[in-house]
Each structure stands twice: as C-alpha cells, then as structure tokens.
Amino acid sequence: MSIQAKIGPSILNADLANLAEESQKLLDNGADYLHLDVMDGTFVPNLTFGHPMVKCLRNKIKEAFFETHMMVQNPEQWIAPMSDAGVNLYTFHIEPVEDVCKVTRLIQEAGMKVGLAIKPGTSVKDIEKYVELADLVLVMTVEPGFGGQSFMADMMPKVEWLRNNYPNLDIEVDGGVGPKTIDCCAKAGANWIVSGTAVVGAADQRQVIGDMRNVVKSYLK
Numbered sequence: 001m002s003i004q005a006k007i008g009p010s011i012l013n014a015d016l017a018n019l020a021e022e023s024q025k026l027l028d029n030g031a032d033y034l035h036l037d038v039m040d041g042t043f044v045p046n047l048t049f050g051h052p053m054v055k056c057l058r059n060k061i062k063e064a065f066f067e068t069h070m071m072v073q074n075p076e077q078w079i080a081p082m083s084d085a086g087v088n089l090y091t092f093h094i095e096p097v098e099d100v101c102k103v104t105r106l107i108q109e110a111g112m113k114v115g116l117a118i119k120p121g122t123s124v125k126d127i128e129k130y131v132e133l134a135d136l137v138l139v140m141t142v143e144p145g146f147g148g149q150s151f152m153a154d155m156m157p158k159v160e161w162l163r164n165n166y167p168n169l170d171i172e173v174d175g176g177v178g179p180k181t182i183d184c185c186a187k188a189g190a191n192w193i194v195s196g197t198a199v200v201g202a203a204d205q206r207q208v209i210g211d212m213r214n215v216v217k218s219y220l221k
Ligand SMILES: O=C(CO)[C@H](O)[C@H](O)COP(=O)(O)O
Pocket: 010, 012, 013, 035, 037, 069, 142, 143, 144, 145, 146, 147, 148, 149, 174, 175, 176, 177, 194, 195, 196, 197, 198
C-alpha cells in the first residue's frame, strides 16, 4: 500500500478548556487525525495533560484517530493507561529510553501503533536500527516543549535520508509547520504533517488543512 498525505493538527495552542469542541471543529474541517502533545515537565520544560484528559476526549470523540506525542522521561509508564484511553498511535522519544525494542513491543502488545520520535539534536542514524519496528518516525522541527516556535529547515536532510531509505515509511514532521513551510517538508518526503498554531489559529481551517494536504500529495509518487 502506498503512503498517504495526512494532516494532524496539534491542539497544544488550542483553548484546552474547550478541547472537545476545538478538536471536533478541526476534524469537521478535514483533519485526518489529532496530534495530542503529552509533556511531563521533565523530558521537556513544560506540562500539558495525561491519559485522564485523553480518555475524556475519547468519550466525546469516538471515531477519530488519536496520536499521542509522548514528550516524557519514561514512556513505558504510560502505555497501558494511554491504550485504555483509546489512543491509536503512541509516539515516543527514543532519547531517554534504554530499551527501545522493549517499549515498542509493549506498545504493540497494548494494541497501539508505534511512532519513534527524535529531537533536533538527535542524529537520524540513532534511529536507523529501530525503523523496521516502527509504524511512523517523527522528525521534530522545533525543540520539543512549546507550540508556536520557528520551523528548523535544517532538519530536512533527516527527512530526506529516511524517505530515500524507506520509501513506504510514514514520516511525520512537527513544529512550526504551516502554509509557509509545508513545501519544504513535503519536498523532503514527509507525509504526516503536524500543524498547531498555523491551523488552530487560522480564519479558515478547512482551507489551510486542504491546501497543505494538496502540497504533500503533489510530492507523493
Ligand atoms: O510537539 C510539539 C511541541 O513540542 C507541538 O506538536 C508542535 O510545536 C506543534 O505546534 P506548532 O505547529 O505551533 O509548532
């Protein structure tokens, strides 16, 4: 099966007091999945929400595909509760993890797909030995921790390397991605696109989501 273009809004900069409504609006406007940023205040210097909130969101939004971007020091700890909360794709950073193979196995056993994420300072070579275990690789295009930062175009060689070596891999980019930077990401080979501020704050979310998806599609073989 060939890879597809997917746009997943990050709700990090949305009104979290109205998370279900904000999420439903994004889905109604064409989002392919929701990217839920989980931060523990240790792996990154910020704190968001955990599995209780994801579970409440799942109770209100039954059908959508949920990815949790786990910016946490111990991703193994949250596998069972996130699975119970209805998460579909559990994306974790390899940097703090000693046994990446074990964590990927536990995620699969819990019934979720596996995403492997790398920070800007992590070489793509560090993830090479694990790629075959993953459903998706996330190349961060900002330092994880906060929404609304500037896109790091110098991460694109990592995306290019992954696309050249794994033509069928789902490759995600996250951080500062929007209408101005989508071409760069799509050209490098990314096909899962996280976009927070640019989509959530857009006057016409449907237009922005549709335009970005079209750019990604135009580069897919
Ligand atoms: O993981 C993240 C930050 O660590 C967010 O997903 C990301 O920053 C999205 O927001 P924006 O598009 O505003 O940069």
